[in-house]
Amino acid sequence: MKKSIAASILAVVVGVVLISWDADTQMGYGPGYGRGQGMMGGGTGWGAGSFRSNGERIYFTSTSERGTVITYAGGPASSGWMMMGGQLACVSCHGPDGRGGRHSMGMMQVMDAKDIRWKVLQPEFDAEKFRLAVVKGQDPDGTQLKPDMPRWNIGKADLADLIAFLKTLP
Numbered sequence: 001m002k003k004s005i006a007a008s009i010l011a012v013v014v015g016v017v018l019i020s021w022d023a024d025t026q027m028g029y030g031p032g033y034g035r036g037q038g039m040m041g042g043g044t045g046w047g048a049g050s051f052r053s054n055g056e057r058i059y060f061t062s063t064s065e066r067g068t069v070i071t072y073a074g075g076p077a078s079s080g081w082m083m084m085g086g087q088l089a090c091v092s093c094h095g096p097d098g099r100g101g102r103h104s105m106g107m108m109q110v111m112d113a114k115d116i117r118w119k120v121l122q123p124e125f126d127a128e129k130f131r132l133a134v135v136k137g138q139d140p141d142g143t144q145l146k147p148d149m150p151r152w153n154i155g156k157a158d159l160a161d162l163i164a165f166l167k168t169l170p
Contacts, residue, residue, distance in 0.1 A: 054158070060096075062089040064158045074137070075150030076109060088150055090116070090162075098169040111148045116128025118167040131159055 051057040054065040062070045076089055093113040094100045100113035115121075119131065125139050132138040134152050137145045154162070 035096075053161065053165055053168075055161035055163070056168075057089045058154075058162045059098075059165055060160055062087065062152075064155075064161075066158065068155075068158075070158065071153045072150035073153075074147055076111070076148060093148070098166060109148075111146075113148075116166060117169040118163065119169075121166075127160070127163055132165060134159065134162075 031057070051060070055164050058064055058070060062072070064070060072088060074084075076093070090109050093111065094116050095103075095113070098115065098117040100115045102110065102112050125133070131142045133140075133145060133149070134154060137147075137149055139145055
């Protein structure tokens, strides 16, 4: 009887792990990304202590070690994506590696997200031009970015931490 119960518990645990792995793999992220979150990003699957830096935490969860939620206006949320339960974070559009690319947000919206690894943004962006893109939606040449790009309410220290994280992406 004890062996039967243990075998049943083991089967359930293995099933949950495989379902979570499959959800991530189907979204193209590979095993382990987002702990079963797929495109929703948002970071609700990560614990506060699972990040190597505040910048990484901001990138994946849009929250800061300083205890603040980094809010935004516009972006995919304005076209109904939030109704699906999404919490936007950088990872939601730019992916876990910062490379961006074409993907869909919800049922009908397709978007192209820029590669935001710091080595790719250089020399077009410096810290101030990046701030203007993130906060004001302004490209380095002064034109407005597409409305798909949220306008983030992020402080200077958190923005510096985010840039430091982007500099670590290969």
